[in-house]
Amino acid sequence: MGKHQQRVKEVITFFENKDLFLGFRKLLDCAIDTQDMAVYKETVELTDWKEKHPNEEETLIHRSIALLKKIRNIEVKEHHTNEHVLKATEITKSYGNQKFTLGPVSLTLKKGEVFGLVGENGNGKTTLLRILAKELDYSSGTLDYSFAAKKPTDYELRTKLVYIPQRTEKWYGSLMDNLRFVLSNYGEKPEEIELRVLMMVARLGLWNYKHLKWSELSSGYKMRFELARTLLRKPEILLLDEPLANLDVLAQQIILEDLKSIANSVNNPIALILSSQQLYEVEKISNKVIFLKNGKYNEPKPETETEKPTLILELDSNSTREELTNVFSELAIEKITFNGGIYMLYFSGETAFSDVILTLGQNRVPMTYIRDISASTRRFFVN
Structure with missing residues (x-):
């Protein structure tokens, strides 16, 4: 099965699961890839009908799947170069x-x-x-x-x-x-x-x-x-x-x-x-x-198998720094900073995110937000 046929199959699944908003946008992508004017004409007509009949979901699903099956049978030249x-x-x-x-x-x-x-x-x-x-x-x-x-x-x-x-x-x-x-x-x-x-x-x-x-x-x-x-x-x-x-x-x-x-x-x-x-x-x-920082970009070096990068988390909580330090004492927390209303928590690479979540729950720490930013560029903005 080629890439085009595989994508059409995935889009049909969207419609079968009634994910119509995303499904119809993906249908348009598949139709555009055919470069077939007959398909374009039918797709434009379906789009116009869809906008005029916003509540007829079952009919839209039926018509969209029928069109996708036509699209699936059209040969699409795939781009393969890796240059x-x-x-x-x-x-x-x-x-x-x-x-x-x-x-x-x-x-x-x-x-x-x-x-x-x-x-x-x-x-x-x-x-x-x-x-x-x-x-x-x-x-x-x-x-x-x-x-x-x-x-x-x-x-x-x-x-x-x-x-x-x-x-x-x-x-x-x-x-x-x-x-x-x-x-x-x-x-x-x-x-x-x-x-x-x-x-x-x-x-x-x-x-x-x-x-x-x-x-x-x-x-x-x-x-x-x-x-x-x-x-x-x-x-x-x-x-x-x-x-x-x-x-x-x-x-x-x-x-x-x-x-x-x-x-x-x-x-x-x-x-x-x-x-x-x-x-x-x-x-x-x-x-x-x-x-970019100070106009410079340093591409991150790939991690070695032995490297375990620091676990960096953002946490929004009304707990004090001292309370959080006590809560995470057994996880050997390395540093806690306060950045624009959000705590930044730094753990060794041996600590798993799931362990932090479990510890927060066991200690009933009030929080409204937590996120692992260890691999996010967000970590560069807060250091």
Whole structure:
């Protein structure tokens, strides 16, 4: 069973379990991968019907599974290459006069990979993204791009390498006309433009907003339309600066899941780097997290078999430091610090998280939150 068929099978399971919200987004991914206009047409019609009949779940399930079975039988060319599309080696950017210096930063990015870029404000996240997008010159190091088209022209490079800043430019005229213009400008077949635009609008949750004006959209939906316009160009590398900045918590989770899924397309995967202050959410969907501190990124060394890293926990409790020290005396706690209303607990690598939970319960320690951040970039912010 190929990757495409396996994904379709998983999506059918979503519908069988009535996970309709996620299931329909995954259905759209499978449909887009076919590049089949007959499938696009049927999917667009189903999307329109779904929005007009929000309470007819059983019919939606039946129609979606029937469409998925059609999609499953379509041969989809899978992307298999494991070569990097971007390789940065010892990149630095100096502003002179003892001002801020970025780097050295080295990273290798492949299609289908998602990298999170985090760090406190002023540590060079936007500068690094703009360098990778070839919008800023760098002082030293090397940048190597490897696209499907060898030795791309500047025009092709700008098509395949796309940077979206936190604040997008205002759109003028119809939102749909802006999206249609992208495809017409990039040589898409005229008879396919409308279906391709509608599929992207559906995939990014914009179906009920496509007839609004730019001024009538929230900041979050403006970002989604900008993403739609970009994805229609089929980029190979996508660089996003704070795409979650103007979204509520639920919307942040949805857009991150969507970006991860789109980046992992069967036949058109995208290499994605996004900067964000939402550490935990970004970590969930990232293959790697790049943490910049004072402009520098030191890739973590792989742990040896004999190494047992420190167990680091965040704990929100109204207990005193002394009470917690007594509670964890038998677990040989190494350090307790208080950071912005949250306790940071440090244990040796011999201590298991489950042992800490058990000890808290046995001693009836009041708490509203606990989290293991031993492998999270959060630990760099609190040290």
